[in-house]
Amino acid sequence: MKVIVEVMPKDGILDPQGKAVQQALHQLGYGEVRNVRVGKRIVLNVEGSDKTIALKRAEEMADTLLANENVEGFKVHLAGGKA
Amino acid sequence: MKVIVEVMPKDGILDPQGKAVQQALHQLGYGEVRNVRVGKRIVLNVEGSDKTIALKRAEEMADTLLANENVEGFKVHLAGGKA
Numbered sequence: 001m002k003v004i005v006e007v008m009p010k011d012g013i014l015d016p017q018g019k020a021v022q023q024a025l026h027q028l029g030y031g032e033v034r035n036v037r038v039g040k041r042i043v044l045n046v047e048g049s050d051k052t053i054a055l056k057r058a059e060e061m062a063d064t065l066l067a068n069e070n071v072e073g074f075k076v077h078l079a080g081g082k083a
Numbered sequence: 084m085k086v087i088v089e090v091m092p093k094d095g096i097l098d099p100q101g102k103a104v105q106q107a108l109h110q111l112g113y114g115e116v117r118n119v120r121v122g123k124r125i126v127l128n129v130e131g132s133d134k135t136i137a138l139k140r141a142e143e144m145a146d147t148l149l150a151n152e153n154v155e156g157f158k159v160h161l162a163g164g165k166a
Contacts, residue, residue: 032140033127041091045119048115057113065108066104
């Protein structure tokens with residue numbers, strides 16, 4: 001089973017990487033880009049068939065290791081499920 | 084309008100960051116994790132109301148700047164749309 005963990009910088013937290021990407025896009029002629037945020041997309045391939053348990057465990061993993069709760073938020077969902 | 088670009092290492096390409104995360108998860112007791120891939124989730128906030136154009140331009144941006152086509156694949160979709 002594949003579980004997706006999406007980790008993004010929280011609103012209000014400076015995102016220097018996103019700013020750099022935005023500036024590069026402007027220089028390439030994509031002036032319509034008003035803001036860019038860069039986060040992580042982590043695909044966990046896990047054993048087991050219980051979706052509820054897999055999601056609960058993935059939430060724990062995100063809390064413990066994958067996201068830094070001071071500056072990042074995260075969402076967990078099954079691959080193929082809603083974004 | 085928000086456009087999401089998901090950039091992931093291609094299948095068969097070594098992902099040292101994913102491997103490191105997997106090992107850390109095992110040490111934390113999450114032995115059910117068989118494989119981990121770590122990619123980027125880039126949220127572009129763009130001006131304009133034409134979704135088709137926004138997606139086409141975001142594909143170009145991913146091709147040109149956001150993804151390294153040698154080792155990464157990408158998907159582009161509107162926020163709130165399908166994952």
